[in-house]
Amino acid sequence: MPNMKKNGFTLTELLASIVILGVLITLATTSIINVINRVNSRNYDALMLKLEAISSSYAAETSSKLFFVQDLIDAQLIDTKDGNIHNPMNQNEILNCYPIEVTYENNSYIPQIFKENIFGEDNLSCNKDGLYNSDINLQITPIKKTATTYDIVINCKEESDLIISSNTGFYQRIEKTTGNEHTINITIKEGMQVTYTATLRLKDENIIKTRTATILN
Numbered sequence: 001m002p003n004m005k006k007n008g009f010t011l012t013e014l015l016a017s018i019v020i021l022g023v024l025i026t027l028a029t030t031s032i033i034n035v036i037n038r039v040n041s042r043n044y045d046a047l048m049l050k051l052e053a054i055s056s057s058y059a060a061e062t063s064s065k066l067f068f069v070q071d072l073i074d075a076q077l078i079d080t081k082d083g084n085i086h087n088p089m090n091q092n093e094i095l096n097c098y099p100i101e102v103t104y105e106n107n108s109y110i111p112q113i114f115k116e117n118i119f120g121e122d123n124l125s126c127n128k129d130g131l132y133n134s135d136i137n138l139q140i141t142p143i144k145k146t147a148t149t150y151d152i153v154i155n156c157k158e159e160s161d162l163i164i165s166s167n168t169g170f171y172q173r174i175e176k177t178t179g180n181e182h183t184i185n186i187t188i189k190e191g192m193q194v195t196y197t198a199t200l201r202l203k204d205e206n207i208i209k210t211r212t213a214t215i216l217n
Helices: 011-062 069-074 128-132
Strands: 066-068 090-094 099-105 108-113 138-144 149-156 159-166 171-178 181-187 193-202 208-216
Touching (some): 011 108, 159 181
Antiparallel strands (some): 138 149
C-alpha cells in the first residue's frame, strides 16, 4: 500500500495548540499589566514629590500652611491638561481636593499631603470648612528671628485647651482658645536642639491632638 501523509491537525492537536496559545496570551497580558502598574506607581510617586516641592515654595511665598492641591493649580504653579490633577494609578480620580499641610522645621518647609479628597456638597469643589474642621487643625511653626531667638507660632482652629511644652522644661497652658494664633518668644543657645509640642484637647470630644516642631540652632 502506498504511504499516506497526514494532512492538517487532528482535533486533539488543535485543542492542545489553542490551550498553549491561551496560556501564552495570559502570561503576556499579566506581564504587560504588571509593567503598566509599575510605571503608573512610579508616576504617582513622582507626582507626589513634585506636589511636595511646589507646596514648600508656595508656603514660603504665601505663608499659607494649610491648602488644597487646587490652590496650587489656581496659582498656576503646576500644569494641567484639563484643569485637574489626575491620579496616575486611576485616571478617573482627580486629586484637586487633596489637602496639604506644611510645617516649618529646621529652617525648612515640610509638606504633608493627605491622600483623601475633601469635597463640598457638590462633590466637585473643595470644602474649605471641611478642611479646617478636619484633623488638620493644629499647627506649630518656629520662625527664626535672630541667631538665637525664635517665635513659636501656634495656630489652633478649634475651641480647646492648648498646652505648649518643650523638652527643656517650658510649659504654658492656654484655656478656651478659639481659633487664635499664639506666639511665644524663645531663646535657644547655639548648638542646642529643642522640641516644642502643642497639645489640644477638644471640648466636645475626649480627643487629644498634638503637633511637634524641632529646632536645631
